[in-house]
Every structure is written in structure tokens, then in C-alpha cells.
Amino acid sequence: MVEASRRLLLRNGRVLGGRPSVPATSIAVEDGHVVSVGDEQHADRVAGSGHGAPEVVDLDGALVTAAFVDSHVHTVRTGLALTGLDLTGRRSLTEVLDALAAHASTHVDAGVVVGQGWDETDWPEQRPPTGDELERAAPGRRTYLTRVDSHSSVISPALAGLVPGLEQLVGWTEDGRVERDAHHAVRNVLEGLIGPDERLAAARTACRAMAAQGIVAFHENAAPHIGPEHEIEVVRQAAAETGLRATVYWGELMAVDTARRLGVAGLAGDLVADGAFGSRTAALTTPYDDRHETYGHAYVxxxxxxxxxxxxxxAGLQAGFHCIGDAALDAIGEGFARAEEIVGAEALRRSRHRLEHVEMPSAAVIEILARLEVVASVQPMFDGLWGGPDGMYAARLGERWRDTNPFLDLEMAPVRLAFGSDSPVTALGPWAAVRAAVHHHHEGQRLPAGLAFRAHTRGGAFAAHDDLGGHLGQGARADLAVWEVPGGYAASTPQEPTDAMPDLTPGAPLPVLRRLLAGGDTIHPDTTDPEEAA
Incomplete structure (x- = not known):
């Protein structure tokens, strides 16, 4: 990582974040903060000012934006997915088992074989693998394959044998499927099978991948059912080494003393109020369309x-929950309204409490969130991948898919939006997420591009009480991304009068990162690596 220049001038480009009436081409940085944004005449004045010559970067027409913030990441699991057995997009049960067999044969020393991302919705077999099938694909191995939504998994007999009392736990089935209490127990066993060195290597991989996507800050959604407490320091170390800013949440109910001991921002994130639609574990007020006997599971x-x-x-902490189904969100809304009666609305507003996913809120719940200024940390790629009349949400919910991910309703309420990936549930890729929000499957919930971009930058910073991040206003921290824009720029409209927003039409190539700065320091590419810098 290079030392930040006390004065830095980026010029001859396009700046997304200046005044629309005066297209900006330059941005000046001093002591790691933005001091001004302007045109080339402004750049000439900065370059010729008497405060010492700045380092000048000729952008050669490239785009400069505020760097992205990902509001929902599982860092170690992301790294394990990037370096391990990625089952995302496998088109059949047979493909999954073949991939497992190949991976296990080339990772003979692994204490546990971990695979992530299978989704049986469109498979010809219409079912997940069984534990016995995992055994046949990887004989004798401890195997753990988790579904794309992470709320259910399949385990091999060798791994099941290590979990005390598994057969008596809620969520265990004899075919090797685990969810709820059984899933938590399996994850507890995995803690001892995946060592600290492997976790640190995975976290480093994930942080480098985030930097390569123009992400300068992320929110780690840790929880007891996801990983051990010591994983938090692993994530912080990897983030610091990469130059990223990590805000950590711990998903445990009422654990104020634990939060203080761990130094986390709040007891929020993946503190689960319910599950997920794909696993039919999100809590609904009416049954699932494709399995009428279940309403999902509510946990609080x-x-x-x-x-x-x-x-x-x-305690001065942020509170929050993972909440997806309408029944879970009804309980969340009622709980916040009752909390308002005790501590008052203003105290709740100051806290910037937050909710993750917020996929099926009623109008009444949206009103409560708006009134109490609760942040909605949402994932546009959920709709991008599973929304629409032919998607997985429609298979699970029928016409109720139209009620999912109501981004425009939330924005107009107004509820502050913060965009994230929930990686590895969906891939890191903030421009793809912005595009998914702009082209929501429900036309009535599509966001203007400028608002979608703001949710993935300033919205995420706001959610972490970081008022210096996520924007290019005077005094903002110089967290900047420089982009090549191979797909060109969107046309300016009266609704969005800017000539610096990339074309986000589906199919158009998305921007490619050229350079990422955190507080004025270049952190990607890492210029301490001569080959990468070249």
C-alpha cells in the first residue's frame, strides 16, 4: 500500500457526484479527504495554487465515483466459496455430486469438504442431495454442502456422526438434511474442523475480492450460528491488511456484555427472526404455495x-434482525413500536437500528421503519436471481412474489436503503446489484439509477454511522473508485440530469475497476506488488 499524498488531484475524467448542472471532471484531495470537485478550469486552479504541488493523476476519461459499501457480507464463508467448492449455478443433482467427487479427490487432506451454493429449484430431480449420495461421491469424507440461502444444508454420515444428539434435534431428517437447531449444531462442530489459519486465508481472499470490485468498506454479519467469536478478529485483520474498513455486527439476542467485549457496532445482522424463501423457512402469514402444510419458521x-x-x-448499540417473511416482519414492526413506547422515538432514531433483507414488509411495517428511521439493508440480487413470474420466489409464493423486495416503496416512505450482497449467498458485484435494483422484476419497484447507486455507497456508510464515507461532498473521506466504462454512459433525463452514470441496460458491459483509494491511499491494485502494479 502506498502512502497517501497530502495533496492529490484527479483530472480529465468524469466525476459521478458533482452538481448535475456543472459536469465535473476533476476532484481534489488533501490529507485523505475531498476538498473540492469541479471542471478542468477548477483543476488548473488547484494545480497552480500556492499550497504545494499536488500529485496529479490524469484519468484519461475514466469515471470517478465514491467507492462502494457492501452492507452484508460473510467474509470467511465468502473466501471459502471463492477458493473451495462453489456449487452456484449447477444445473442438476448429478452435476453437484460429480463436482463433489472431483473436489474431494483433489483435496485429500481437508478435514472437512465444504461446498456452498446449491439450488434445487430448477433441477430435473427437483430435490437436494442426500447424505448417502454424498457418501457415495466422497466415501468416508466429512462433507457439508449448504444451500444457496445458507438456511439448510446436507451432510454426510461421517460428519453427522460427530454431532452429539443430532437425531433428536429439531431440523434433522434421516436423509442428511439439516436446518434450524440441527443446522446450528453442525456448524458448531465445523468450528473445530476449520482452523484459524484456514479462516484467515479465506478472509484475505474475500477482502482482496471486495477491493477488486471497488468495495472500500463492508459490514460483517457475524453470529454464533455462523462462526466462532475469534473469527471476528480474523476478519478485522484481513480487512486492515487490505485497506478496507470493516464494521462488525454480532447476531445474538440481548448479549450486550458480549457486544462490548467483542467491540462490535451492534447486536444485529444475522440475528435471525426467520429463515429464507428457498428453504421454505421464511416465516409467512399464509402457507407456501408449493407446500401448503408449512408457514416457515419464526424465531423471535x-x-x-x-x-x-x-x-x-x-447500551448505545445498533439493534437489528434478519427478517424476510411477512410474519417475521410483522413481529419486528410490533416489537419496534413497543420499544418506542419505552425509550421514545428520538432515541430509536439516533441509534440507526437496522434490518437485513426486509423482503415482505407490509405497508404498516414500512411506516414504522420510516417513522423510527430504521435502516433497511437489502440485497437487489435476490430479486435479480429469484424474482419475476418464472423465478424461485414465484414457485414458493405464487403471485406474492410481487410483494418481495419493495425497494421503491421503502425509498418513498422514506426508509434509508443500504445495499449489500449477502456474499456468498450472491456474488460480490455492486454494479450488478445497482443494475438489478434499476431493473427490478416488478416495474413498480424499480429505483432510479442515482438512488440505487446512493444506496450502495452513502446508504451503507450511513448504516454504519460513518458520515464521512460514501459520498464526494467537501470534507468526505477520499474513498474513491476509478472505472473504465466499456458500456458507455446513460442518457441524461429530467428525472436524472447527469452525464456520468454508466449505462446499466441488461446485457451492457459493467464498469471495470482501474484504481481504488481508501482515505486517499491506493489499495487496489496493490502497488507494493510490482507485477500487479504493472
Whole structure:
């Protein structure tokens, strides 16, 4: 990593974030903060000012934006997915088992074979693998294959044998499928099978991948059912080495003392109020269309939400929950309203409490979130991958898919939006997420491009109480991304009068990162590596 120049001038490009009436081509940085944005005449004045010659970067027409913030990441699991067995996009059960067999044969020393990302929705077999099938593909191996939504998995007999009392736990089935309590117990066993060195290597891989996507800050959604407490320091170390800013949340109910000991921003993130649509574990008020006997699973009551929000507010922590189905969100909304009666609306607003996913909120819940200024940390690629009349959400929910991910309703309420990937559930890729929000499958929920971009930059910074990040205003921290724009730029419209927004039409090539700065320091490419810098 290079030392930040005290004065830096980027010029001869396009700047997304200046005044639309005066197209900006340059941005000046001093002591790691933005001091001004302007045109080339402004750049001449900065270059000729008497405060010492700045380092000048000729952008050669490239685009400069505020760097992205990913509001929902699982860093170690992302790294394991990037370096391990990635089952995303496999088109059949047979493909998954073949991939497992090949991976296991080339990783003979691994204490556990971990695969992530299978989705049986469109497979010809219409079912997940079984534990016995994992055994046949990788004989004798401890194998753990988790579904794309991470709320259910399949394990091999060798791994199942290591989990005490597994057959008596809620969520275990004899075919090797685990969810709920059984899934948590399996993850506890995995803690001892994946060592700290392997976790650190995975976190480093994930952080480098985030930097390569123009992500300068991320929110780690840690929780007891996802990984051990010591993983938090692993993530912080990897982020610091890469130059990224990590905000960590711990998903445990009422654990104020634990939050203080761990130094986390809040008891939020993956504190689960329910599951996910794909696994039919998101809590609904009416049954799933493709399995009428189930409504999903709710894990917290309105009273528990109330008590948690009050405890966090009084402790100066952010509270939050993973909440997807309408029944879960109804309980969340009622709990926040009851907390308001105890601590008052203003105390809740100051706290910037947050919710993850927020996929099926009612109008009444949206009103509560807007009134109490609760941030909605949402994932546009959920709709991008699974929305629409022919998608997985329609298979699970029928016409109720139209009620999912109501980005425009939330924005107009107004509820502050923060975009994230939930990586490795969906891939890191903020421009793809912005495009998915702009081209939502439900036309009535599509966001203007400028608002979608803001949600993935300033929205994420706001959610982490970082008022210096995510924008290019005077005094902002110089977290900047420089992009090649092979697809060209979107046409300016009266609704969005800017000539610096990339063309986000589906199929158009997305911007490619050229350079990433954090507080004025170049962190990608890493210029300490001569080959990468060249």
C-alpha cells in the first residue's frame, strides 16, 4: 500500500457526484479527504495554487465515483466459496455430486469438504442431495454442502456422526438434511474442523475480492450460528491488511456484555427472526404455495424484539434482525413500536437500528421503519436471481412474489436503503446489484439509477454511522473508485440530469475497476506488488 499524498488531484475524467448542472471532471484531495470537485478550469486552479504541488493523476476519461459499501457480507464463508467448492449455478443433482467427487479427490487432506451454493429449484430431480449420495461421491469424507440461502444444508454420515444428539434435534431428517437447531449444531462442530489459519486465508481472499470490485468498506454479519467469536478478529485483520474498513455486527439476542467485549457496532445482522424463501423457512402469514402444510419458521416474538431493541438502545448499540417473511416482519414492526413506547422515538432514531433483507414488509411495517428511521439493508440480487413470474420466489409464493423486495416503496416512505450482497449467498458485484435494483422484476419497484447507486455507497456508510464515507461532498473521506466504462454512459433525463452514470441496460458491459483509494491511499491494485502494479 502506498502512502497517501497530502495533496492529490484527479483530472480529465468524469466525476459521478458533482452538481448535475456543472459536469465535473476533476476532484481534489488533501490529507485523505475531498476538498473540492469541479471542471478542468477548477483543476488548473488547484494545480497552480500556492499550497504545494499536488500529485496529479490524469484519468484519461475514466469515471470517478465514491467507492462502494457492501452492507452484508460473510467474509470467511465468502473466501471459502471463492477458493473451495462453489456449487452456484449447477444445473442438476448429478452435476453437484460429480463436482463433489472431483473436489474431494483433489483435496485429500481437508478435514472437512465444504461446498456452498446449491439450488434445487430448477433441477430435473427437483430435490437436494442426500447424505448417502454424498457418501457415495466422497466415501468416508466429512462433507457439508449448504444451500444457496445458507438456511439448510446436507451432510454426510461421517460428519453427522460427530454431532452429539443430532437425531433428536429439531431440523434433522434421516436423509442428511439439516436446518434450524440441527443446522446450528453442525456448524458448531465445523468450528473445530476449520482452523484459524484456514479462516484467515479465506478472509484475505474475500477482502482482496471486495477491493477488486471497488468495495472500500463492508459490514460483517457475524453470529454464533455462523462462526466462532475469534473469527471476528480474523476478519478485522484481513480487512486492515487490505485497506478496507470493516464494521462488525454480532447476531445474538440481548448479549450486550458480549457486544462490548467483542467491540462490535451492534447486536444485529444475522440475528435471525426467520429463515429464507428457498428453504421454505421464511416465516409467512399464509402457507407456501408449493407446500401448503408449512408457514416457515419464526424465531423471535414481538416481546423479544422489544426487549432487544430497548437493551441495545440504552447500551448505545445498533439493534437489528434478519427478517424476510411477512410474519417475521410483522413481529419486528410490533416489537419496534413497543420499544418506542419505552425509550421514545428520538432515541430509536439516533441509534440507526437496522434490518437485513426486509423482503415482505407490509405497508404498516414500512411506516414504522420510516417513522423510527430504521435502516433497511437489502440485497437487489435476490430479486435479480429469484424474482419475476418464472423465478424461485414465484414457485414458493405464487403471485406474492410481487410483494418481495419493495425497494421503491421503502425509498418513498422514506426508509434509508443500504445495499449489500449477502456474499456468498450472491456474488460480490455492486454494479450488478445497482443494475438489478434499476431493473427490478416488478416495474413498480424499480429505483432510479442515482438512488440505487446512493444506496450502495452513502446508504451503507450511513448504516454504519460513518458520515464521512460514501459520498464526494467537501470534507468526505477520499474513498474513491476509478472505472473504465466499456458500456458507455446513460442518457441524461429530467428525472436524472447527469452525464456520468454508466449505462446499466441488461446485457451492457459493467464498469471495470482501474484504481481504488481508501482515505486517499491506493489499495487496489496493490502497488507494493510490482507485477500487479504493472
Amino acid at each position: 416474538s414481538a416481546e423479544q424484539v422489544r426487549d432487544h431493541v430497548v437493551a441495545c438502545t440504552e
